[in-house]
Amino acid sequence: MQQTKHYDALAHGDWHYIEKRSLESFSASDWGVMNAQRRQYMAELQADQVLRLLKGSEHDPTFGYMVNNYRHCLQSATMALRDGLEEEDVVVALLHDVGFITCPLMHGDFAAALLGAYVSERNHWMLRHHATFQNLHSPNLPGGNPHERERWRGHPHFDWTAEFVARYDQAASDPDYPCEPLETFVPMVRRIFARAPQDRRSIEKETP
Ligand SMILES: [Fe+2]
Numbered sequence: 112m113q114q115t116k117h118y119d120a121l122a123h124g125d126w127h128y129i130e131k132r133s134l135e136s137f138s139a140s141d142w143g144v145m146n147a148q149r150r151q152y153m154a155e156l157q158a159d160q161v162l163r164l165l166k167g168s169e170h171d172p173t174f175g176y177m178v179n180n181y182r183h184c185l186q187s188a189t190m191a192l193r194d195g196l197e198e199e200d201v202v203v204a205l206l207h208d209v210g211f212i213t214c215p216l217m218h219g220d221f222a223a224a225l226l227g228a229y230v231s232e233r234n235h236w237m238l239r240h241h242a243t244f245q246n247l248h249s250p251n252l253p254g255g256n257p258h259e260r261e262r263w264r265g266h267p268h269f270d271w272t273a274e275f276v277a278r279y280d281q282a283a284s285d286p287d288y289p290c291e292p293l294e295t296f297v298p299m300v301r302r303i304f305a306r307a308p309q310d311r312r313s314i315e316k317e318t319p
């Protein structure tokens with residue numbers, strides 16, 4: 112079929128548009144084509160889009176910290192890498208605050224939703240709760256409760272979350288820290304998102 116000027120480019124020249132303007136008119140074979148192309152598309156582009164999400168904040172100003180959120184994320188990941196942590200932990204450190212500006216009050220849930228299908232339950236839980244654990248390190252934060260994390264004392268992932276925040280988060284805003292460039296982490300991010308996804312949506316609904 113002739114492409115019009117309104118069509119966006121397909122990712123591959125031998126792919127096909129489904130030239131119907133409502134989902135209700137898609138046939139089963141249309142969905143077959145769409146889903147096959149979608150699977151390949153996600154495999155090729157998901158990690159890159161996640162990286163672009165972070166990279167887009169590279170030159171942002173800060174609201175008071177000596178480094179912006181991008182450099183905080185890079186420092187967190189670099190510290191985890193240099194401590195010899197597993198690749199998954201390094202990638203989680205890199206992306207733990209990727210939603211800090213766009214989704215501030217729920218940025219832990221944002222990161223958990225972004226990464227949850229591809230990481231351990233330990234890291235999924237840590238991402239969801241790390242901001243609460245951060246309060247311990249902000250004893251003079253107005254309205255903050257440094258001991259709020261105690262409600263989860265004894266949880267299997269309490270210690271890891273406390274360790275992550277203490278070692279790789281609360282002190283990862285040092286303007287003199289020599290961070291690795293983002294490029295160091297690109298292949299790691301690609302490998303994590305290339306894992307077979309797990310469905311964690313039911314866990315997302317559980318409290319805590
Ligand atoms: Fe955070």
Ligand SMILES: [Fe+2]
Pocket residue numbers: 183207208280281
């Ligand atoms: Fe952080």
